[in-house]
Amino acid sequence: MHTSRNLSAKSFLEYHRRLSPVLTWMQDSPEVPLSLEKASQLSCFSKFHFLRVFQALIGESFNEYKNRIRVERAATILLTHPKRRVTDVAMQLGYSSSENFTRAFKIRFGTPRVHCQTSPSLKKSKASSRHPILTCNV
Template identity: 30%
Template sequence: MHDPAARDHDARFRRVLDYIDRHLDEPLDVERLSRVAAFSKFHFHRQFALRFGVGVHRYVQLVRLTRASHRLAFRQRESIMQIALASGYEAPEAFARAFRKDSGQSPSAFREAPRWDAWHAASQVISQIRSTHMTPVHTDDAVRIVDFPETRVACLVHRGDPRLVGESIRRFIDWRKLNRLPPAASRTFVVAWNDPETVAPADYRLDLCAATAREIADNAFGVSPATLPGGRCAWLRHTGSDATLRASVAWLYRQWLPASGYETRDAPLFFERVRFFPDVAEHEAVTDIFLPLGAHTPAHG
């Protein structure tokens, strides 16, 4: 996008998307959001829908319901009433109707046994908009070379359809609660063996890990002992939604790595979850990326 006027429009709409993420618990009507974008309220809704393929009211609703789905599935201590109010609904009945329309389940049924494949289709609208219009910007000085220590972990391996990772996450959370290994006491890692966009669903693998030196007893959750190998890594901090995490990884591979003089090591990319959504807003979530490195050839001037 080279035209200055077009770049200005893009920046103004990106500002709106960022504002929605940062003020999700506040009223987000067209008049307020049009002021953020500095557009006429009489034309803003049409401009938003034409640019993103979804109306602004619907986009805000989907963002709120996506957060609600994570709270229902992963934060059992929050009541459905609390989640409904946080999602902008004054009554749980209205929240239940809206949630069922997108997920095919009532909030209570989803909390009991989420059907992630149905919800995945609805949330893809948000992911597509964010990955296209909210790409993170990184510079070379944001990357650090670190020596990652060999780390013993408890590991749950997810194999198969990436849309069903939520089921594995719930199982892993239940194991951690039972064994009193919350994220505050045990670092959380995710090993990305492959890219869900480039492999068949049946071949997808993701390891969920919690750092611990304890012995891992046999269990019904599928959690077993494993070790994250130590060694030199490129470290990059990603702040924000998982929808834009792939863009940060792509920048590290495409931009930083060729210019760095390093080769990759024969070990998979992995992440450390530092701040979790939905405990924090999506724009405040923090994920550290670790790219295992091998030999280094100094650049010649």
């Protein structure tokens, strides 16, 4: 299996360039389902090779990354718009129920969502201005 450590710089840059549309889709539109077939087509890889390259470059599987992005976006929406209903946000991002979202949230952050808040120091960073970084305090 390839890892980012044993790829040549040229291969690494080429693979990253080819994954870029997939990563952009997943980060900008986590509410829009992205199948393995569509992701592999966007990056011009076979499904099998796409999964290997994605894991090697990103450090987590395609599904793990997709699920993480989705739960983090839902959490960000709930934290920045506290009047939004959990069920509405969960449905907006493709969860079949608020219970499924709550379960995914606890798996991702290790705590129920009531213990989480945005970190004021991190909100100021340019990277987090689009999607604030979350911290959880138990």
